[in-house]
Amino acid sequence: MPKNKIIASPVIKRLPRYYRFLGDLLENGVKRISSRELSERMGLTASQIRQDLNCFGGFGQQGYGYAVESLYNEIGSILGLGNSYNTILIGAGNLGKAVAVHMSFETRGFNLIGIFDNDPQKIGSSIRDLTVADTDKIEDFCTANKIDAAILCVPKTAAPQLADRLYALGIRNYWNFSHYDLSMRFDDIVVENVHLNDSLMILCYKMSDKSPEE
Amino acid sequence: MPKNKIIASPVIKRLPRYYRFLGDLLENGVKRISSRELSERMGLTASQIRQDLNCFGGFGQQGYGYAVESLYNEIGSILGLGNSYNTILIGAGNLGKAVAVHMSFETRGFNLIGIFDNDPQKIGSSIRDLTVADTDKIEDFCTANKIDAAILCVPKTAAPQLADRLYALGIRNYWNFSHYDLSMRFDDIVVENVHLNDSLMILCYKMSDKSPEE
DNA sequence: TATTAAATGTCAAATAATTAACAAATCAGG
DNA sequence: CCTGATTTGTTAATTATTTGACATTTAATA
Numbered sequence: 001m002p003k004n005k006i007i008a009s010p011v012i013k014r015l016p017r018y019y020r021f022l023g024d025l026l027e028n029g030v031k032r033i034s035s036r037e038l039s040e041r042m043g044l045t046a047s048q049i050r051q052d053l054n055c056f057g058g059f060g061q062q063g064y065g066y067a068v069e070s071l072y073n074e075i076g077s078i079l080g081l082g083n084s085y086n087t088i089l090i091g092a093g094n095l096g097k098a099v100a101v102h103m104s105f106e107t108r109g110f111n112l113i114g115i116f117d118n119d120p121q122k123i124g125s126s127i128r129d130l131t132v133a134d135t136d137k138i139e140d141f142c143t144a145n146k147i148d149a150a151i152l153c154v155p156k157t158a159a160p161q162l163a164d165r166l167y168a169l170g171i172r173n174y175w176n177f178s179h180y181d182l183s184m185r186f187d188d189i190v191v192e193n194v195h196l197n198d199s200l201m202i203l204c205y206k207m208s209d210k211s212p213e214e
Numbered sequence: 215m216p217k218n219k220i221i222a223s224p225v226i227k228r229l230p231r232y233y234r235f236l237g238d239l240l241e242n243g244v245k246r247i248s249s250r251e252l253s254e255r256m257g258l259t260a261s262q263i264r265q266d267l268n269c270f271g272g273f274g275q276q277g278y279g280y281a282v283e284s285l286y287n288e289i290g291s292i293l294g295l296g297n298s299y300n301t302i303l304i305g306a307g308n309l310g311k312a313v314a315v316h317m318s319f320e321t322r323g324f325n326l327i328g329i330f331d332n333d334p335q336k337i338g339s340s341i342r343d344l345t346v347a348d349t350d351k352i353e354d355f356c357t358a359n360k361i362d363a364a365i366l367c368v369p370k371t372a373a374p375q376l377a378d379r380l381y382a383l384g385i386r387n388y389w390n391f392s393h394y395d396l397s398m399r400f401d402d403i404v405v406e407n408v409h410l411n412d413s414l415m416i417l418c419y420k421m422s423d424k425s426p427e428e
Numbered sequence: 429t430a431t432t433a434a435a436t437g438t439c440a441a442a443t444a445a446t447t448a449a450c451a452a453a454t455c456a457g458g
Numbered sequence: 459c460c461t462g463a464t465t466t467g468t469t470a471a472t473t474a475t476t477t478g479a480c481a482t483t484t485a486a487t488a
Contacts, residue, residue, distance in 0.1 A: 060437080081418060094315040149417070181231075208297055275454070443474100455462105456464100
């Protein structure tokens, strides 16, 4: 059901958190919740929650609140968790391995069907149910299989060149862990960045910002 | 040098990216850069860059631009990268291990001096130059050593209880990878979250959002 | 069945963030 | 040493986001 209204990015960023809190409530057997109570649990204003949810339609009932299970499912559907995407991961170092093993891609619709690395030591090793293949084989693999998304866990230096190859293969969706700004290279791609270094620096700022005044 | 003016959070979030781009320029031997040229490379407006930098003082020179090296150092200093913090990591699973091995904490001022896990299989194993200790030993360790920050790579279920223990030990700064909202539990702590699940869901949204209209 | 308390959806107001505009300053070149 | 082209710092305008307010609806209770 494509909404023609463009949803503001701050709203989108809050959705996974709503989804998580609603999932917790669901697990605890809570059937219904008001925006006020949810706001207290989440540290938001009730007004913001109502405003956010109304971007997508009226899921609540006046005088009653929101039905936890149906709201949970609605948000899951808004996030597009029901879809299914063939996904490859490039870079089987510590981070790549952790991402492959740690994340439950399947529950979010991402089927990890290939892992690649250019280190001869890693090629042939097993991660989950997959064998790490040589990065040189990406072209063959992506021609034989329809690939919807790529996870990049390669060093900064390898990223631009690799991005060119993936782009040429028609891949337009990226979960980018590499310390490189993909979105500057192509303008018709979807990128979600996980820049751990940036995150650590922000922690650093908050810490040094906090200490003087306390 | 504590600034009394509170810096808006969107500005802070952009700082690491400025730092990265300036570092690249520095490596490439670029001596000076104008806000206009930097804006083109980064995909921002020149106005925003000038506005951002002016929160911290005038680092540029009219008619000339910004000296790359000194601006790089200034931003590093604003971020507090010069500080030094004793840090422990809890949870030596795939993610914890990857974070420990992959990140160059030291260059950001974080000295990783302890790793803990409650899985007997992991206790005693080596990560970097450290031996994984039993989580039960955290109290002893944190009494013997002044700990400034903790990295949480434990499952959601273990997080609340662990957070209580760390808080009781006086730890107030957290790099949180666990799928749990620490900041709701205590209000006088500094938390920087890395919620990989949330990030993946946002990718999912962007992908499903993109496809219908193209 | 009527009444009251509670809660949403929505519009308006307030706040925050970004962009545009421009005066003042600097550099480079003749 | 003057002139013109740049470029910053800064203020104002615009745009975006969040919060507040309230009419309307519902559930629960007597």
